[in-house]
Amino acid sequence: MLKARRWAGLPAAALAASLLLTGCGGSDDSATGDGKTLRLWHYEGPDSAMAIAWNEAIKEFKASHPGVEVKFEEKGFEQIQKTAPMVLNSSEAPDLLEYNKGNATAGLLSKQGLLTDLSPEVTKRGWDKALSPSVRTTSQYDAQGVMGSGKWYGVPNYAEYTMAFYNKDLFKQHGVKVPTTVAELTTALETFKSKGITPLANAGAEYVAHQLVYQLALSKADRDWVDRYELYKGKTDFHDAAWTYGAETFADWVKKGYIAKTSSSAKAEDAGTAFISGKNPILFSGSWWFGRFQADAKFNWDTFLWPESKLTLGSGGNLWVVPKGAKNKQLAYDFIDITMKKANQNLLGNKGGVPVAADAAAITDPKSKGLITNFNTLSQNDGLAFYPDWPVPGFYDVLVSETQKLITGSAKPDEYLDALQKAYDAGVPKQ
Known part of the structure; x- marks a missing residue:
């Protein structure tokens, strides 16, 4: 969180x-x-x-x-x-x-x-x-x-840990395969969009959006990268390959309509209820939603871990x-x-x-x-990468406001990463 x-x-x-x-x-x-x-x-x-x-x-x-x-x-x-x-x-x-x-x-x-x-x-x-x-x-x-x-x-x-919750009924209805690779995930997103469905539930005003950016970055990262970022074991460069991939891919998904621009002002509850209502077939978020979906979702649903990533958010x-x-x-x-x-x-x-x-x-x-x-598998393989707002005080608010700019298009990926770098460097304890 x-x-x-x-x-x-x-x-x-x-x-x-x-x-x-x-x-x-x-x-x-x-x-x-x-x-x-x-x-x-x-x-x-x-x-x-x-x-x-x-x-x-x-x-x-x-x-x-x-x-x-x-x-x-x-x-x-x-x-x-x-x-x-x-x-x-x-x-x-x-x-x-x-x-x-x-x-x-x-x-x-x-x-x-x-x-x-x-x-x-x-x-x-x-x-x-x-x-x-x-x-x-x-x-x-x-x-x-x-x-x-x-x-x-x-x-x-x-x-707790993060995963993709998906609407099995909508996947079946539109002939979408549960993705096990990034290519299959991209195909799934494009298929739903071609049917007039925004595939990803999102919330820019709270944690959902920037956690997705972090997951995209994690898919290109390793444990040393996480330790540099979270535990200050080395210098974090927000313009490295992992962070750049995360920001650019997220912005591209907004541009392609996989993520709604209107979600910049949405809160986590909005994203969750959008999934529960069947509006969006996929929500990337955490296990804290599990009991809520069991109680409220009136359709068949399940989860999958982020494809081709050894790391995910969790702790x-x-x-x-x-x-x-x-x-x-x-x-x-x-x-x-x-x-x-x-x-x-x-x-x-x-x-x-x-x-x-x-x-x-x-x-x-x-x-x-x-x-x-799934949690035991992640834990045993040292796959829990904590959360993006943890490293420095006040970083949660920075992530929210800057990711909102990425959604609305008022900031380019490079500008987004510049802002994160500045806030992070200002907050890292002096050794």
């Missing part, structure tokens, strides 16, 4: 009155609560696998903590993304919240001293043993807020984080623990999520089995 999420297909909610802060200056580590209230925030849609599993976790938490009230508030992804630093540095901080992972988000908050170091609890409760190395990367941050090492500032209880899921000033931290740790247990993990998997510690034999839904199998 959703990434920049990105992440449950939810639109950015307007700032709620409860977030209008009357003062800052946050609580310190000695802050204590009454031990009778757990304040919990997350931004997953009610039909998502995560929300279903976490609602069940709330029930189990209440049963195991008699007399404790859970005050759950659903927030918009954009709402938390934009207000977290201010909220977490105030008396309004919840005890536990879902937060986006990566250097520019959880890493930045950890560097600012706004998150609790969870390392002792991670070891004590064995959460580290449940997470594979590739999933663990986004849980740990060093003193500079760079992911991959250091203290544990978050724990994901699910994973451990968004993190459970505990604000430094949380008043009931032990309750927060207990809730995280419930979401890591087999029963909750199995439920998450059967509802279309990608669990990190499920019993494989307990996943009975065929589509969910395929989702998890």
